[in-house]
Amino acid sequence: MSRGRQAHQEETQAEPLRVGVLLPGETAPAWMQHAIERMVAETDVEITHVVVNEAGGPDDLSDFLAQLTVDEFREYLSSCRYRLQHYPLWAATGVLRQFGPTPEYQRPTSIENIDGVADADQYRCEPVPADGFGNHLPTEVAETVGPNTDVVVRLGFGVLKGEFLEMPTHGVLSFHRGDLESYRGQPGGLWEFLHDEPTAGVTLQRIDDDLDAGEVVVEDEVDISDATTWREVERRQIAVCEAMLAEGVGRLRDPDHEPTTPDSLGTLYTIPSGTDVLRYVGKTAVGHLRSLASGAGASDADPQANRPKWESGGDGENTADAGAPGDTSVAGRSQSSDFVKTRQ
Numbered sequence: 001m002s003r004g005r006q007a008h009q010e011e012t013q014a015e016p017l018r019v020g021v022l023l024p025g026e027t028a029p030a031w032m033q034h035a036i037e038r039m040v041a042e043t044d045v046e047i048t049h050v051v052v053n054e055a056g057g058p059d060d061l062s063d064f065l066a067q068l069t070v071d072e073f074r075e076y077l078s079s080c081r082y083r084l085q086h087y088p089l090w091a092a093t094g095v096l097r098q099f100g101p102t103p104e105y106q107r108p109t110s111i112e113n114i115d116g117v118a119d120a121d122q123y124r125c126e127p128v129p130a131d132g133f134g135n136h137l138p139t140e141v142a143e144t145v146g147p148n149t150d151v152v153v154r155l156g157f158g159v160l161k162g163e164f165l166e167m168p169t170h171g172v173l174s175f176h177r178g179d180l181e182s183y184r185g186q187p188g189g190l191w192e193f194l195h196d197e198p199t200a201g202v203t204l205q206r207i208d209d210d211l212d213a214g215e216v217v218v219e220d221e222v223d224i225s226d227a228t229t230w231r232e233v234e235r236r237q238i239a240v241c242e243a244m245l246a247e248g249v250g251r252l253r254d255p256d257h258e259p260t261t262p263d264s265l266g267t268l269y270t271i272p273s274g275t276d277v278l279r280y281v282g283k284t285a286v287g288h289l290r291s292l293a294s295g296a297g298a299s300d301a302d303p304q305a306n307r308p309k310w311e312s313g314g315d316g317e318n319t320a321d322a323g324a325p326g327d328t329s330v331a332g333r334s335q336s337s338d339f340v341k342t343r344q
Contacts, residue, residue, distance in 0.1 A: 016046040019046065019249070022153065024157075027109060031106070031241060036116060043249050052124045123144070130161045135161065136162040137162070173248060178192070179200075180216070194283070200224045204218040214261075222239075229291075
């Protein structure tokens with residue numbers, strides 16, 4: 001008997017599903033807000049626990065730098081040097097992207113403005129680095145949230161590992177922007193764009209300790225055959241994510257729904273380098289020229305948002321991003337196991 005079917009038989013259908021949400025910081029991209037609010041509106045759930053990543057920096061670089069101690073500022077400079085040394089071309093394109101217009105779906109919103117979150121117990125903590133790679137939740141947070149939720153939605157805290165993944169009744173759900181049998185890793189949607197693929201996958205998965213090997217709850221694909229930029233590929237994938245969360249959570253109590261596991265796992269991609277970066281720059285330049293010539297692309301971003309956007313990383317996937325020098329996620333920053341509960 002599958003885990004989902006067994007859980008279904010043990011639950012009381014009259015009671016809403018208790019949902020925990022892991023968020024990347026005090027603000028979240030607009031698409032996460034839309035996905036959460038759609039889940040609350042369309043399914044029988046109650047958000048009971050919210051965990052906020054305190055390591056997520058503010059949206060503005062100057063605010064972030066102003067909050068750093070001397071030692072943290074040194075670590076920030078060290079992380080910038082590391083990225084420049086190991087991903088020099090990609091880091092340079094990252095700086096340029098930060099000064100572009102912010103797409104509407106990435107614009108930050110305070111988590112207090114997300115419908116369904118206000119009445120939840122809220123906790124603030126930093127992830128604890130796991131051996132090898134990935135993160136754990138601090139033990140006290142994991143033992144408080146896990147046993148008291150039916151499902152947890154991971155929208156922050158990077159690659160998550162550990163016993164916490166087994167604590168909620170239905171486990172921990174996480175997005176992956178890619179077809180797990182073809183394109184794994186990061187950045188989501190980029191390699192499909194570079195390889196001129198006609199479609200790009202989107203997956204909502206019940207994650208486990210093995211990267212990308214968990215059960216698939218919902219999967220879909222989007223047409224990108226006419227997408228002229230990586231940003232457009234991302235926009236189409238994110239639009240699917242906004243609707244997919246409600247569908248996936250709704251399936252958890254469906255006794256006829258059987259999650260699947262990938263027959264095989266595809267190539268694990270990582271940050272591009274060398275000629276791949278040059279190919280990205282070339283395709284992007286051509287794509288922008290085509291958009292200008294056709295008058296398209298204006299709807300992808302708010303014209304008032306043509307300003308630097310220093311995001312703290314994370315688009316909801318269970319992957320980490322090496323990022324660009326402007327990212328406020330400080331590589332190597334010390335992680336604390338302390339947490340603070342702010343609402344009961």
